[in-house]
Amino acid sequence: MARRAGARDVVEVLMWGARVGAVAWNPVKHTAAFEYDEDWLRAGVELSPLTLPLRSGVFVFPELAGSWFQGMPGLLADSLPGGFGLGLIRQWRRRHGNDDVLSPVGQLMFVGGSGPGALEFRPEHPTNRPSKSATIDELAVSARTIQDVGGPAVALDEERLAELLAAADLSRDRPKARVDWSVASGPVRSRRNESPEPGENWLITFANDNVEARVEYAYSLMAADAGVEVPKCRLFVDSTGRAHFMRRRFDRTPGGKAHVQSLAALCHLDPHLPAAHSYEGALSTAQALGIGASGVAQLYTRMVFNVAAANQNDTTTSIAFTLNPTREWALSPAFDLTSAPSPTHRHQMTLNGKSAHVTGDDLREVGRRFGIRDTGGIIDTVASVVAAWKEYAAYAQVPPDLHKDIGATHQVGF
Secondary structure, rough: OOOOOOOOOEEEEHHHHHOEEEEEEEOOOOOEEEOOOOEEEHHHHOOOOOOOOOOOOOOHHHOOOOOOOOOOOHHHOOOOOOOHHHHHHHHHHHHHHOOOOHHHHHHHHHOOOOOOOEEEEEEEOHOOOOOOOOOHHHHHHHHHHHHHHHOOOOOOOOHHHHHHHHHEEEOOOEEEEEEEEEEOOOEEEEEOOOOOOOOEEEEOOOOOOHHHHHHHHHHHHHHHHOOOOOOOOOEEEEEOOOOOEEEEEEOOOEEEOOOOHHHHHHHOOOOOOOOOEEHHHHHHHHOOOOOHHHHHHHHHHHHHHHHHOOOOOOOOOOEEEEEEEOOOEEOOOOOOOOOEEOOOOOEEEEEEEEEOOOHHHHHHHHHOOOOOOOOHHHHHHHHHHHHOHHHHHHHHHOOOOHHHHOOOOOOOOO
8 A cells, every 4th residue: 555645754773783863754855854862872883973973963964855865864875775776676566556656764664674784774674574595596597587678677576576675785776685605515595684594794796798797806806916905706607607796795794794884975975976076085084084094095095996997987985984893994895896987988086186087196196195105106016917907807707809998998007
């Protein structure tokens, strides 16, 4: 039955078994109102110190309405479903007689306790409750059905939709699922609501074809050799021979869930605004969070790698920070590293005032401004590793004609 027009969605926000606060949706102003719980304020744990500092009272951000944040504070916007997740949610709701507009706060009910990072949301929609697990191969077949036919709007049967919806990482635009990986037995089952199953927590990205995962795998290996901290990764080849990229989740640790926030969320920087934000801003944020000289240097290294390897989809959501168990912030490992030359040959974030035609002098100037030690060594290391792209492409079995085209986009003469 459809919810009546104008109904207010209210969701509790929890973390580590404690109530953080609550968020309510205003259907007239298209904004959310968030308030911290008094017990959380007394505990003194800062989750978003730059835009949602600990204090009593209601937070509302009308300037975020109609943007990527959908009127939500960044702390919560990071957990909202992406394009793929929204498509699955819409399909499930239509099957059950709901075709009205779902507010951003209402969307968090579908995320429940299975979103990225450590935030959880109650009440949780019953579709997120555990049921039988699907194998990774079964999930890959369902995801391929959707992709090959034309997006999440394509209808799956009830069982396959339930399996994919429960396992999917709803926060992503690309089709991804949460899975367990056991070193002894390989891929195990889909992970549902952090159920206590064997193996490590991984994310699998279901590929559109048989090459995109191989390119991302080659890039991850190349980035690691260039000095970029990346999660453990591997390829999973399904029963049809299609390869899919897998990486270990850095927001899941032996001690439980880790709180993670993107640069976009922490600073309210809309990732859909090309060249509106800068790497200098990201580096300043890292310093403001107190992540230390080594963390700032690591972020600088990633900037150099993105320039050299033509990863131009470098938005404010592709940089994240993790709150560690000692309540100190750290730079999260790098993710979404792949060949992504933009049609305009411009980066999404600027450096030294440029989004294109970046030179070695530009890289060195940014390093000087932020006190990065041995900028020349960092630049030379990244450039020499990226210059060996052909070796990484061959190892990942990227087709020769494609790896030549990708190599032609690289910039290694600094």
